[in-house]
Amino acid sequence: MKRFIQHEELARDSRFIRQQNVAGRVLASLPDDVDAIVEAFEKLEPVIDAGTRGTAAEPLLDEYGVAFTLITLNEPLRPDDPGAETRLRMRMHGIFVGELQALEGAGRSLWDFPDSPWEFKMNMARQCWDEARHVQIYEKLLRHVGGDVGMFSESTFLFECACPDDPAMRVAGVNRGLEGLACDVFRDMLVYAEEAGDEVMKQAVDYVLADELTHVRFGSEWVKEFTRNDPERLKAAQDFRREVDRRFNFGGARSADPDAAIPIAWEDRKEAGFTDEELAELAELSGEGPSRKTLRAAADILVARHRERKGLAPLAEVQL
Amino acid sequence: MSEARLYPGTGQHERTTFEPYSAFDIPADLRELHGRYDVEATARRVRNFRYAEEWMMMMMGGWVATIPELPVKTGLGKVIWETAQAADSLGKRLPELRCGRKSTGSSEAPNQSFAEVIQEIARPESPDLTIEKLVAIFDVLKPHLVEVYAKTMRETDQICDAPTIEILEDIVRKTRRHISWGQEILDRLCDTEAKRSARLQRAAEIRALLAASGGVTGELGSAQA
Numbered sequence: 001m002k003r004f005i006q007h008e009e010l011a012r013d014s015r016f017i018r019q020q021n022v023a024g025r026v027l028a029s030l031p032d033d034v035d036a037i038v039e040a041f042e043k044l045e046p047v048i049d050a051g052t053r054g055t056a057a058e059p060l061l062d063e064y065g066v067a068f069t070l071i072t073l074n075e076p077l078r079p080d081d082p083g084a085e086t087r088l089r090m091r092m093h094g095i096f097v098g099e100l101q102a103l104e105g106a107g108r109s110l111w112d113f114p115d116s117p118w119e120f121k122m123n124m125a126r127q128c129w130d131e132a133r134h135v136q137i138y139e140k141l142l143r144h145v146g147g148d149v150g151m152f153s154e155s156t157f158l159f160e161c162a163c164p165d166d167p168a169m170r171v172a173g174v175n176r177g178l179e180g181l182a183c184d185v186f187r188d189m190l191v192y193a194e195e196a197g198d199e200v201m202k203q204a205v206d207y208v209l210a211d212e213l214t215h216v217r218f219g220s221e222w223v224k225e226f227t228r229n230d231p232e233r234l235k236a237a238q239d240f241r242r243e244v245d246r247r248f249n250f251g252g253a254r255s256a257d258p259d260a261a262i263p264i265a266w267e268d269r270k271e272a273g274f275t276d277e278e279l280a281e282l283a284e285l286s287g288e289g290p291s292r293k294t295l296r297a298a299a300d301i302l303v304a305r306h307r308e309r310k311g312l313a314p315l316a317e318v319q320l
Numbered sequence: 321m322s323e324a325r326l327y328p329g330t331g332q333h334e335r336t337t338f339e340p341y342s343a344f345d346i347p348a349d350l351r352e353l354h355g356r357y358d359v360e361a362t363a364r365r366v367r368n369f370r371y372a373e374e375w376m377m378m379m380m381g382g383w384v385a386t387i388p389e390l391p392v393k394t395g396l397g398k399v400i401w402e403t404a405q406a407a408d409s410l411g412k413r414l415p416e417l418r419c420g421r422k423s424t425g426s427s428e429a430p431n432q433s434f435a436e437v438i439q440e441i442a443r444p445e446s447p448d449l450t451i452e453k454l455v456a457i458f459d460v461l462k463p464h465l466v467e468v469y470a471k472t473m474r475e476t477d478q479i480c481d482a483p484t485i486e487i488l489e490d491i492v493r494k495t496r497r498h499i500s501w502g503q504e505i506l507d508r509l510c511d512t513e514a515k516r517s518a519r520l521q522r523a524a525e526i527r528a529l530l531a532a533s534g535g536v537t538g539e540l541g542s543a544q545a
Contacts, residue, residue: 001382001445011388011447103397104385110400111382118411118425125377125404128384132397135390149390159385 003112004165007156010104015150016097019051021157023069028247032290037298041066042305056151057090065306067299073253074295076261077188079196088192089147095185096138097154098178103131105162105174113167117225120167123218130211137204144200161244168226172237175219177244180269180282182212184254187265209268216272245285252295255286355477362481363417364428365472365537366410371427372438372465372536373407373491376457379442388447392454392505399498406491413487430538437529451509455522458502460530466495468536 012018026040041048045066052061060068060083072087081087106127113120139149161173186209193202223241227234248254254262264286269279290298307314326332357365380400384393407427414423429435441456469488476484510516534540 001379001386001442003382005385009385011386013388013390100390100393103393107381107384107396107400109381110378114378118408121374121377122404122408125381125401128381128397129401130397132394135394135397139390 001111004163005108006163007159010101010156010159012154017051017055017150017153019153019155020047021155021160022047024155024157024247024250027073027250028289030290032294034294034297034301037070037290037295038301041070041298041302051153051155055153056086056147057153060086062310063312064299064303065310067302067306070295070299070302073250074261074292074299076259077192079192085146088145089142090152091185091189092138092142092145092147093149093152094155095182095189096135096142096149097156098158098182099131099134099138101156101159101162102174102178102182103128103135105159105170105178106131108162109167109170109174112165116167120222120225123222127215127218130215134208134211137208141201141204157247164240166226166233166236168223168233168237169240171219171222171226172241173244175215176223176274177241177248179212179215179219180245180272180274181248181254183209183216183265183268183272184262186212187268188262213268213272216269216274220273242281242285245282246288249286249289252286252289252291255289256283257292259292260286261292349479351478353477353479355481356475357472357477357481359417362476362484363414363419364430366413366417366484367419367426367428368430368434368537369465369469370407370410370414371429371434372461373403373410374427375438375442376461377403377407379438380457382442383445383453386445386447387450387453389450389509392450395501395505399501402494402498406494409487409490413484416483430536431533433529433533434536434538437526437533440529441526451506451515451519452522454502454506454509455519456526458499458506459519459523460526462495462499462502464530464535466492466499468540469495 007021023044026044030037030040048066048069049061052058057068060072064071072083072090075081075087077087077091078084106124109116109124110121110128142148158178161178162170164170164173186205189205190202190209193199193205223234223237227237250262252260254260254264256264264279264282266279270276274282304314306312326334377400380396380403384396384400387393387396408424411424411426414426415421419426429438441461444452469492473485473488473492478485506519510519531540
């Protein structure tokens with residue numbers, strides 16, 4: 001078996017539909033400009049269309065066009081929202097495939113770095129078991145909210161962060177960038193579960209969040225260890241983590257704003273070993289992308305154009 | 321000294337009396353000293369065992385991304401962790417066997433042939449080779465290890481080397497569970513004659529290589545196996 005694989009090589013059963021990662025990358029680099037966002041998303045239409053047809057999101061595409069991706073990502077998820085059920089299933093499915101890729105990433109770290117320190121291998125082996133349980137947990141939670149595996153397409157952009165050939169960069173990207181994002185998302189899911197009065201979801205997500213803190217700690221410790229006395233390697237690892245954080249901000253969906261779709265989980269991140277400087281930098285990075293107001297305005301234009309093209313009646317307000 | 325007593329549950333017709341210790345009045349220890357392996361031989365075996373466990377853990381980790389069947393991916397997660405724990409506990413025994421304080425991460429193939437067997441087991445990588453991947457581990461290598469660990473536990477000095485026995489007992493218990501899981505998965509995956517035949521063929525190939533290498537200790541088939 002060769003060492004170092006790419007995200008295209010991840011093996012899936014026939015239920016899964018693969019989505020190209022272009023939208024995520026574009027979103028991470030967009031300016032705070034309505035016209036630029038509209039233009040970028042109109043160009044992305046064929047890609048988003050291809051990744052949506054045949055999935056449970058197809059009715060959203062028909063109704064709102066490509067703008068549905070902007071709205072589902074950037075609006076906070078609350079139980080009384082009009083489209084909460086669909087968006088909850090989308091988010092659960094996204095977390096489920098994210099956990100799957102985290103399992104695969106931890107497993108690949110065992111194979112790709114045979115000469116790494118034994119304690120590192122032990123941490124990665126433990127993470128394999130944890131992520132495997134998370135996959136099982138989210139598969140069950142997905143069914144709990146009326147969804148199923150493969151109902152939405154899978155973007156493998158999380159696994160892309162698990163591909164560097166330097167273990168320092170890999171743990172910086174996966175254990176600090178990806179698992180840090182998991183802390184933010186799961187803290188938000190706990191708020192949702194609390195508001196919805198869903199005790200099953202609340203308890204399960206709380207356990208998973210506890211595991212994620214441990215994984216971030218693995219990352220914090222191993223970045224330090226791998227880059228000890230090697231400032232260049234440390235810089236490369238930190239730069240990579242910043243790049244991952246920038247991508248995982250989803251154009252401002254995860255941010256320090258109190259009304260962000262996914263607020264930064266400050267306390268959880270501190271407990272996991274993020275320093276105040278790193279958190280300040282994350283907040284700054286998350287403010288680089290377009291504002292929620294800009295994204296909403298772009299979505300309104302995209303929806304109006306889509307409905308006009310399809311001969312559908314205009315909507316007074318886009319609610320999803 | 322108190323009088324000779326019978327072991328609990330035995331009768332007068334059985335010659336299983338014991339002299340209680342005067343101080344504690346407990347049964348005498350009937351185990352005998354001297355096992356098949358001395359300190360050096362046990363240390364070598366532990367390094368050999370650790371080599372197999374560590375490589376299994378690494379290759380299963382690599383396979384997770386290349387296996388399409390979801391229950392196999394998630395099931396392997398736990399097997400990987402328990403196999404890592406096996407390697408870890410074996411490594412922690414090494415400093416106790418005069419291998420040096422830093423020997424906890426030491427692994428050693430018994431010979432080049434066994435190292436090649438491990439590389440052959442790790443060879444399959446494409447997504448349509450789940451059966452070939454699992455067969456080598458769950459039909460051949462793990463059962464072989466259980467056999468050798470059980471033999472080691474029986475033949476090593478029961479008192480002097482009790483810590484090794486304790487470690488192996490735990491590993492064998494978990495490994496038997498891994499084998500049951502893996503073989504159940506394989507039974508389900510091999511749902512056609514062609515697949516059942518591929519399973520048998522791959523198992524036979526790996527078994528032959530394993531036998532030729534002398535197994536995990538390099539002694540399979542010899543007087544010292």
